[in-house]
Every structure is written in C-alpha cells, then in structure tokens.
C-alpha cells in the first residue's frame with residue numbers, strides 16, 4: 001500500500017497534488033511519501049516484536065539524509081556499505097550504535113572512520129577483511145564488534161544481477177568454512193564476535209529461499225555455540241520483494257516473513273536484525289516526468305520524456321518494469337493505445353517501456369513512474385550532462401525539496417582545466 005492516489009482526478013502524494021510540485025520544482029523529479037516510508041518501516045518493526053530486534057534500513061536503496069532522518073527518528077538502524085553512507089547516517093542523527101557496516105570491499109580508512117565514530121557491528125565478508133579489521137582496530141586501541149557474513153549457497157530465484165547467496169557470488173564466507181573463520185576471529189586481537197550475518201539477494205518474491213538460508217544459519221548458530229562462540233545476534237539481511245506491477249500477485253508481506261523468521265530462528269534467543277531496503281522505500285517514491293514529444297511512425301508511437309535512463313536506470317539495467325500513470329486521471333472508458341516510453345539519452349537502452357498501453361498524451365503532459373523509491377535516485381547520474389534529478393519529500397500537506405537540481409553552471413564548476421593545457 002502507498003499514498004500515491006488520485007483525488008479529484010489528479011495524482012497526489014498524500015495531500016499534495018503532484019502537478020503543484022511539478023510547477024514549482026520542474027520535471028523530472030523524485031517524490032517520496034513520509035507516510036508510506038513510516039508505514040513500511042513499522043510493518044517490519046511490529047512484526048518482529050516477538051524478539052529483541054533492530055530494523056536496519058539498507059541505506060543504498062534510498063540515501064537522502066532527510067529520508068534517513070525520518071526513519072532514524074522512528075528508531076530505525078541503518079545498514080551502510082561505504083564510508084559515504086556511514087557519513088549520511090550520522091548526518092541524519094543516527095547513533096553509531098544503530099549502524100551496521102556491510103560490504104565486500106571495506107577499506108581500512110572506512111573501517112577506521114566507523115570504529116572511531118561508533119558502529120554496532122561490521123559484517124565481515126572474507127578472511128583478509130577480518131585480518132585488516134583486526135589490525136585497524138588494534139592500531140586504534142579499539143574493539144570491532146563482528147558478525148561474519150556467511151554464504152549459504154541458496155538460490156534466491158531472483159534477477160541474476162541481484163542474487164548474492166550462491167557459491168559463485170562474490171559475497172560472504174562459504175558456510176562450511178564458517179567454523180574455521182570464527183575460530184580465527186576469536187583468536188584475533190581487536191575483534192569481538194557478536195553474531196552471524198546472511199543476505200541472499202534482493203526482490204525475493206518467495207519465502208522459501210529465505211527459509212532455507214535461515215535454517216542453515218540456525219544450525220550454524222548451534223554449532224558455533226558448542227565451539228564456545230557467543231552468538232547473540234543474527235543479522236538476516238534484506239531482500240523481501242515488492243509488487244512492481246499492480247496486476248501481479250503480491251509477494252509475501254512483512255508479517256509472513258516475520259512468522260517464518262520466528263519459526264526458523266526464534267528458538268535460539270538471539271537478537272534479530274534485518275536490513276530491508278526495497279520494501280521500505282520502493283513503493284514510497286515516484287519519478288515524475290513530462291512528455292517532450294509524441295513521435296509517430298507507421299507502426300510505432302514513441303512518448304519521448306524529459307526523464308532518461310540516467311535518472312532511472314532500472315529498466316535499462318535489469319529490464320525492470322515500472323507502472324507508468326498520467327498525473328491527470330484518464331476518464332473511464334478512454335481508449336488506450338500502445339506507446340514506447342523513452343528518454344532523451346543517446347542510447348537505445350534509454351527505453352522505459354515498450355508497447356505500453358496508455359491514454360492519449362502529448363507535449364507538456366505529466367506522468368509518474370510508480371515504485372521508484374528504491375534503487376532509483378541513488379543510481380542516477382549526469383550522463384549526457386543532464387543535471388542530477390532532484391528529490392522532494394511530502395508529509396501530509398507539506399512538501400520540501402530535499403535535494404536540489406544543480407544548475408548547469410554548478411555542474412561545469414566541478415570540472416577544472418589544468419594550467420598547462
């Protein structure tokens with residue numbers, strides 16, 4: 001459920017007419033609903049109330065500091081994968097004790113910054129990373145709380161590019177090697193083992209792969225405890241999928257997921273962490289764009305927008321589907337015709353949808369891409385020297401620009417011409 005609904009024939013974000021924002025901010029822009037973000041966070045937080053738990057929002061899904069503050073103020077923790085994301089979480093007022101540091105390639109600088117600033121735990125993905133963290137921590141006379149990310153060799157049955165829990169994926173430590181790595185971790189100075197971490201992929205629409213992975217983690221917990229390790233925390237990762245197409249059967253709900261978590265690991269008495277990104281943010285955002293031209297040929301009709309693949313890359317990168325809806329509600333019974341919806345970028349990959357059924361639209365008409373809150377603005381670039389798309393946050397009848405569109409002059413000012421040229 002989200003808060004982007006037609007009212008009096010105009011698409012609103014909560015109580016704000018999106019066309020009003022378009023008139024003030026210009027298009028394209030991203031718009032997020034505070035009520036939807038709040039609702040989705042609380043669904044997880046409430047569903048996990050059977051255990052001590054922390055819902056750590058995966059910052060990489062939507063990393064605007066205002067959004068992080070909104071979630072942090074609700075009590076959310078943060079899952080970060082870089083020094084930049086760590087800095088964003090801190091700038092949003094989230095204490096280090098609620099920040100989990102994930103990622104396969106943490107540098108020593110990033111480790112040091114998080115250790116000094118405060119961190120809940122590092123999710124360590126390899127033996128060399130573990131040794132580097134030990135050196136950095138002892139160098140600072142600090143102790144690094146650590147969970148090892150295990151790779152359970154489970155097929156998440158999702159898109160190839162976002163599957164992370166199979167043997168051939170670069171993530172985590174093979175689960176059969178985990179006891180040896182835990183023994184090494186326990187012996188290293190500056191390292192304190194606190195738990196186990198697992199994350200098998202994103203946009204999972206079935207609980208079964210999660211269940212397989214969590215059962216393996218439960219077995220490993222028992223085994224490691226028998227070897228003397230204090231496994232008190234399980235980080236179960238993110239990955240629960242969202243409905244991108246209104247007409248499709250919806251994926252499992254956070255409550256279904258939480259019941260499965262309770263069934264698989266609830267008996268262990270561990271504190272539970274989860275790291276949802278897409279489910280919290282995905283349907284909390286839309287991308288609003290204008291039609292620049294309607295181009296017609298014998299067999300095709302192209303709707304050319306002022307938003308491009310640089311603003312929303314998911315269709316080009318993953319072949320992803322986004323529902324596209326006009327801001328002005330089409331009258332009932334209007335004739336829908338097939339359109340290819342494309343951007344202005346000089347690549348054929350800059351195609352959002354092919355043969356999409358839409359009502360008649362022309363230059364200046366506004367439309368919205370739904371489900372554009374996660375892995376959307378964060379992946380935007382200035383390819384083709386198109387200014388980075390701005391972001392707007394709505395709460396009730398208020399809205400604010402939370403990241404402004406740079407001017408062309410500001411973009412140019414970032415380049416410099418060497419004296420010797």
Ligand SMILES: *Cc1c(COP(=O)(O)O)cnc(C)c1O
Nearest residue numbers: 058102202238239275276277278
């Ligand atoms: C990307 C990622 C997540 C979030 O995944 P979603 O599918 O957005 O819920 C959580 N944890 C880790 C380690 C990740 O890399």
